[in-house]
Structure formats: structure tokens, C-alpha cells
Amino acid sequence: MKLLLAYPEIECSVTRTSTYSVPLGLGSIGTYCKQKLGDSLDVKILDGSMMSHEEQLRETGQYNPDVIGINSTIGSQANAYEIAKLAKEKGSLVLFGGVHSTNLWQNMLQNRDFIDGVILYEGEIPSYFVLNRMGERQILGNGVFQGIPNLAYRDSFGEIVSPQRIFIPHLDDLPDVDYSLFDMQRFLEQTRSRGFGKAVSYYAGKGCAKRGNVRLKTSYGFDEYNQLVNAMDVCSFCGRNELGLRNFEEDREARIVKELHEKYGITGFFNVQDTVNLRNTSPIGVDGWYRLFIGTESITPQNIKRLQQRYGNNLIFQAGIEAANPQMRAVYGKRRTNLDDLVSKVEIMRDEGIQLHASFILGGRGETKDFMQRTTETARQLAEYDNVTWILMSPQLILPGSPDYRALMQMPQMNRKYANEDLIDIVGINQDFLRLFTPDLTREEIVEEIKRTFDEIRGKDRKPILDVKGVVEKEEKYIQPNRPYSVGSPNS
Template structure:
């Protein structure tokens, strides 16, 4: 069976969840990667992208009904899974097949197909090649990364990873970029840029490859990096085509491979002060005099650092791989070089207690004295499917039976079960600290989310 009318959806968040404060200006690279690979293959089909960043729930529903797709690809997370299932049921009513992809679907895999008859296929991890083969009608048994149902049986094929982060150049004309740029203009922390573009130059986390990753991390293994000369060539063309003035790289750790980052720096071409790096993620271990000089030369505006806790024992329990002293030095060095920092913290990490919570609260308050702190994101620990913490839940003698066969979760219930069984502090005490932190400083956003 081949498909000619393809809908790709980043679904709306569920009713009880809070929309991210910077939503609206991140282009959907996950969907664009799939659509671009299809377009470059010359396979003839109609593709429409539906992105909750710029579309309301009702707009997505209405547009789907008008388009009448024969295949719908959805990329859910734990925040949007209820909406995903609702959309899937609507699509089945118009006889469309439904395929899920992304971290959440990859982690739960066959469990979703077992529980949800409205889902026809799962594509695990890298999706560009298997998705194209699926829509062309290749035999399901011969498509890598696909999980599918045949009669009453569920089959899971072998995994294959792409050799690089990007296998087909992203075609941003598949979405209305002006809507994203207009939303960015409303950002109170926009910096000197007006037209930043979400960008993909690498996938995976080197730290996770080496260690299995931080306790809360559900991201994929296997780091891949694009050729830096090709990356700069893509940036040059995007500047010419869309007049972009910055990139926001979505890689988990932009500095994780120092050889790659050095090559990226050395191969910069036609670079000037009017173009820069709006945002990257990094681990504090990689922030030093050498890398900061390169970041400054690249006109870097903001870096997200996952700090997580103000207690060293909690960092060790979390397999964070750095120290509080390293964190302080990194923030101070970035401040000295006028590079802004967004900080991430997680409350309720393994072994959390009143003393460690108070240490984290005091640590956050002290860090806000730095002039370059633009945002503090405080999350409550959530054991996401695919993370080491979720595996601990499954292995727990009181919790395993509750979560072993589940694919849909009550987030508060999940967080409470984690805290009650893996921390030495109550959930109410964590909520109390979170409310206290939320009152710290008017010009810094303290955002509460899951981790």
C-alpha cells in the first residue's frame, strides 16, 4: 500500500498542561526532516505540516478534515499524547493510516500498538528513510526501524541509524516562516536578532554515548555530526533565501565533540556581526577559555546549561558528570564575555531531601546575581519512558506492575510515585520550594515543567 496525501503533525499539548513560554518560534525540524527527505526523493505526493507552535487545536482539526490525508504521521511527547490519540481516532474515521515517531513513541514502541488499535505503525528513532519507504509501499517486513501489526501479532524490525544528523537538506519553504519570525518578535528576550532559524547540525549526546546519560534523559543514543563545511554552506543559502540573521541549534550538546566544534569555528565563511548563534545547548564541562572565545567570535547570544541541582551528591546520583565549582566557573566565564545563560534545574532527583532542596533553592538565588542569567527553568522530576529513571520505576517492586504495560500517564501521579519512592522528601515540600523559587526575580522567568 502506497500513500499520496501525507499529513505530518506536532500535536497540541494536552488540556492540563502549560504551554512553554517560548513556544511559537521554533520551526518543527522533526517534521521538516521527514517532508524534506520525501521532497528530495522526487516521490510525488501532497504533504501538509501541522504544527501546534503556530496552529490552534481547532485549526489542526479543521484543516485535517479538509485535507483528507491517507497517511498521518504524528510526533507526540508525554505532554501531547492524549491529543495524539484523539487525533488518531479522528483520522481513522476518514480511513487514514496513522504512524507515530519521535522519542516518546520510540521508547514505548510495541506497547502503543498493543494498547491502541487506532495506531497502525511506529517508527523508532531515525525516521527519514523508513518513512519514505513506508509511503512508497515497501513491504513492512523489509523496512528498518518499523514496528507494525499483522493480524493479532506485532512485529518489530531491526534498528538502523543515519550516518549523519541531516541526510536531506531541510526545505524550510514547507512551512510559513514568517509566522515563526513574527512570534519571535514578541519574545521579551529576543536579543539583537529578528529572524532566527531552528537548525540541525548534530544529533545525540556524546555524554550519553559514553555513560548511558543523565538519570532523567530519554533522548536517543548514537551521536552524529554533519560536515561543518556543508553546515556553513547551508547557512549561507538560508541567509540568501530567507534573510535569517541567526541559528538556534537543537543539538543536545553543541560543544560535546570538541573536534567538530573547532572545525565548525574554523570553517565559518562570510561571517559578520549581523549574524550569530541565537541559542545552543551545552554541558558546563565544555565551557572554558578556548571554547568561550570561539563562541564569542561566533556572536553567540545565549547558551542553555543544565545545572540540575545545588548539591554535589545529587549531581553524582544523577550521573551529571560535573561539579558545582565547574558550573560556577562556566557561568562566570560566560558573564565575563557577555554571553547570556539560561539555566535548567530539576527538583526531585534521586536521593533528594530537605537539605538538598534547600541547597538548590539557595544556589539558584545566588546565581541570579550574575548579570547574564536570562532564564531559569525549574522542572519537577518526571521519569520519562526511555530514561534510566523510568527503568527504575519498572524495576520497582511496588511500581513495576502499574507502569509496565502503560502508554498514557497522569503526569502528577507519575511525579508523585517517583518522589515517594526515590526521594527522602514529600511531593508537597517540592511544590512548596517551587512556589518559593517562582517569586525570586521579576526579570528572570522561572518556568515549571517536567524533566
């Protein structure tokens, strides 16, 4: 049996940070299913961060999978549908999954008859159950999928069936991702050509600190889980839809890093866990640079010492600053800070040789021109520091599943416009959001402010990477981001 897992190419800069990340979720599904089914299963992964949409279509047609699983984003949904339709024409069972599909699963199944099912939330175990029942499906149709947790599907009569249970496995019950499922030779050639050396992403856990105030169970009723997710106090722009903060056992991260170093010569490690684990101080034991997500409130001398003890001295902190004034930080669900506090943290990091990758969002609920300009002025001032090596600035993406998306859906006109949509126009929905919740700003003014900020930073001969997300091709060309593909290593 053939399983094809696809991460479609993202169009323009909608959510693209094509640097040194592999689609770990698909890798985890492929690893788990291969471990369970052995030689009876052949797994292939198509990674749109290093192959074009046309190549993915060609590979899909040539591979002719029995089952295809597609992890699409708001920026790759159209490409994902083209891949799915081709696979369906070839006779494949077509499944979608991931954050975006979990948030829009009903619309996708209602609007796209070539989709057989959508796996919600965690995908490893339901994917295995689906594969294990494929032989019976040839006789009994899609009805054999009844009772599989996390799986919404179209039955043999065309009716949409929602899952009865949501299953959340313990991370210790899932194997380490088998990186040989990725085309690592091609991937590492790409990271080297873009100035990062041999670098790759890895899991050290799942979830974030804001979602961590819940005692996780392994099994929930479908409605129970959805209600808990919607009730979480999360960042207003975040479309993630998982409960809890789950960390690996103490020595597992070190084992993964050492294997990547020994097998592939990796020396750049991107820990994609939304909140780095500050409790585990056991040394990893592999020299290299480590990029870690951390909240600005956690950047303290004590925590820096802990992280240096674990990872060494060559650290990059990825911090979502988002806004620089108290009002907008409160809107986004961030803790209070100000320019003086941020500068002091940057100086602490500078003295320890730690880089900062800082991200900012423009156009949140109630933002004014004055608030926006305070944020961009903060970005310009931080860019004066040599250890601030990456600045990401974006118009807010209105992501399905986020509190801001749900607020927009409360407006009757917007509900009629978007409630049944599964292909989201990021510019259109952003303009609608601004008109209703941020009337002092237009999208054009936000794009202009990003360009002006980047131009001023460049004009002072500062050389941080200047990146942008949440824009389409015309806007990106106007802003002219300074991407990492030509500026050298992130630790240069």
C-alpha cells in the same frame, strides 16, 4: 499521495518551551520523502507550537491525508490520539514516531487499534519505504511493510510485528531540512510577537557527548540496538534513545545558517544539537545571536574563544546545571561542580558578553530538602548576574526510556501499574517515584520551593525569564512563571 506530519499541541507546561523551535524531525522526514517522490507527493506539516489542537483537528479533516505521521510527547499524547483517530476515520494510514513513541511502541500498538505502525528511532528512510509501498497495500494490506527497518506495525491479521533491523543513516546522506514545508510566515510572526525577532532552530548534528563513546554502524539487529541503548551511561532523567554523537561536515552548518538568513531574514539561531561541536572553528559568517547547548565543564576561556571564532560574540549558552550539590549531580550523571565554580564560569561569560540559560531539576533519586534548597539557592545567586537571562526549574519528569523510569519499573507494584500504559499521568508517576525513591520530599513541597524561589528573584527586581516545565495547569498558575512572551528579546 498526501502525507500529513503532525506535532500535536502540548498541554500546559509539561514539556513546552514554545519559543523559536520548529519540529525539525518532521521537517527532515518531509524533505527526504519529497526529494525521493517528487511531485507525486504532497507534504503538509501541522506544528502544535503555533496552532491550537482544535485547528490541527480541523486541518487534518480538511486535508484528508493518505498517510499521517505523528510525533507526540509525554505532554501531547492525548491530543495526538484524537488527531490519529480522526485521520483513521478518514481512511489514513496512521503512524507514530519520535522519542516518546519509540519508548512506548508496544503499549501503543497493543492499546490503540487505530495505530497502524510506530517508526522507531530515525524516521526518514522507513517513512519513504512506507510511502513507496502504499500502492501495494491497497491489494495486500499491511503485510507489504514486512522488512522495513525501524518499523513496528500491525499486520493484516492484527498481529504486532517488531522490526528486524534498526537503520541509522549517515547525516551526510540526508538532505538539509526544507523550511518551506513549515508555515514560516506565521512562525516568524509568532517569534517577533514574543520578542525574539526572526529566530528559528536548526540541526548541526544529532546525539550528545555522553552517547558518543560508541562507533556507530548503519545497521543493527533490533535486539542488539536496544541492548546498546539501555546500556549507555546517560543522565538518569533522560528519555532519549539514540546511540552516538553525529556532527555535520564542517561547512554544512554554515550553509544552513546562511540559507536561513538569506531566504527568511533569520538573525536568531538555535542550534538544537545536545552538545555543541567544539572542534569546528571555521566562521559561520552570519551576524546574529546563537543559542548553543554546552556542558558546564566545557565553559572555559579556551572553548569560549573557539565558539566566538565560529559564531561571533553574540552567544547564549544553554547549560543543564540540574543540581548544585555533588551528591545530586552524581545521581543525575553530571560531573562535579559547586557554587564557586558556577559563579566563576558565569563571571567569565559576563566578561565576554555571553548570556546563560540555566536549567535545574528538583526531586531526583534520594534528594533531600537540604539538597533541594542548595540548588534553589544557587539559582537565586546566579540570578544576581545580569548575563543570567533565563532560569528553568522543574520537578523531575519521569520519562519513559530513562534510567529513572526503568528503575521505577523494577518495583513490582509500579510495573503492574505502568508497564502497559501508553498515556502517562506526569503528576501521578512523579508522586510514585518520589514516594519510593525520594521519601523526604513531596511534589507539593517541590512546587512550593519553585514558587518561593521565583518570588524571591522577582522581589529583588531581577528580570531573568523564569520558566517551568513538568507541571500541569493548576501548578503553573500557582508558580506564575515569567515567560519570554512579554519580556523582550533574549539578547536585550
